Amino acid sequence: MLILAIDTALDACAAGVLDTDTGTLIAQESQAMKRGHAEALMPLIARVIQESGVTFAGLDRIAVTTGPGSFTGLRVGLSAARGIALAANKPVVGLTTLTAYAAPIVSQNGEQAVISAIDARHDQVYFQVVAGNGSALVRPRVAPIEEALDVSRFGAMHLVGNAAGILAERWTADAPPPISVDAQPAPDIAWVAWLGAAVSPDTAPARPFYLRAPDAKLPNDPLQRASQHSAS
Numbered sequence: 382m383l384i385l386a387i388d389t390a391l392d393a394c395a396a397g398v399l400d401t402d403t404g405t406l407i408a409q410e411s412q413a414m415k416r417g418h419a420e421a422l423m424p425l426i427a428r429v430i431q432e433s434g435v436t437f438a439g440l441d442r443i444a445v446t447t448g449p450g451s452f453t454g455l456r457v458g459l460s461a462a463r464g465i466a467l468a469a470n471k472p473v474v475g476l477t478t479l480t481a482y483a484a485p486i487v488s489q490n491g492e493q494a495v496i497s498a499i500d501a502r503h504d505q506v507y508f509q510v511v512a513g514n515g516s517a518l519v520r521p522r523v524a525p526i527e528e529a530l531d532v533s534r535f536g537a538m539h540l541v542g543n544a545a546g547i548l549a550e551r552w553t554a555d556a557p558p559p560i561s562v563d564a565q566p567a568p569d570i571a572w573v574a575w576l577g578a579a580v581s582p583d584t585a586p587a588r589p590f591y592l593r594a595p596d597a598k599l600p601n602d603p604l605q606r607a608s609q610h611s612a613s
């Protein structure tokens with residue numbers, strides 16, 4: 382199976398092509414960025430496809446991260462994935478950013494739990510906790526950092542995600558210290574691709590995975606919206 386993986390959910394713009402038959406990522410590119418995903422993504426995908434030697438029509442599936450993450454970044458990645466899937470008549474699947482972060486550790490079949498944590502600002506994090514075998518211990522949620530630190534009750538565990546360092550700095554003093562702290566700014570695109578191969582389009586839709594509403598909201602009054610629109 383040939384899978385094009387796309388990730389723009391956080392502070393990177395990344396794409397890769399996985400060949401599951403050989404078990405190799407035959408092409409990949411990742412650029413660190415907080416903004417500008419919309420301008421960077423399609424040229425980046427074009428370079429990755431050219432490097433892979435695979436055409437869009439030759440792909441079997443497109444995989445994309447669905448969040449939580451930047452609302453703007455998520456829309457860019459999801460729009461690109463859906464557009465390519467539609468044009469090439471291929472299925473598209475969505476993977477949460479939290480699951481993609483945890484995947485490398487879960488793949489090791491260890492005994493310790495894994496917390497994936499993403500900075501949600503305002504002293505909050507998006508997080509989930511899975512056992513070493515990948516089963517859910519705490520389902521994805523957004524919560525104050527102090528509340529998220531209650532996961533220390535699961536004992537020594539792995540911390541991963543762009544908020545892993547934040548949690549490690551405030552880790553409960555009388556709890557077992559974290560086994561590892563991996564504060565990478567975005568998931569590994571290879572694991573986005575491998576997860577994309579493992580799920581079904583029927584159960585992993587490519588739609589935004591929001592745990593809270595956007596900070597910026599349109600006014601309820603349609604006249605006010607029209608006034609703001611005309612003023613811009």
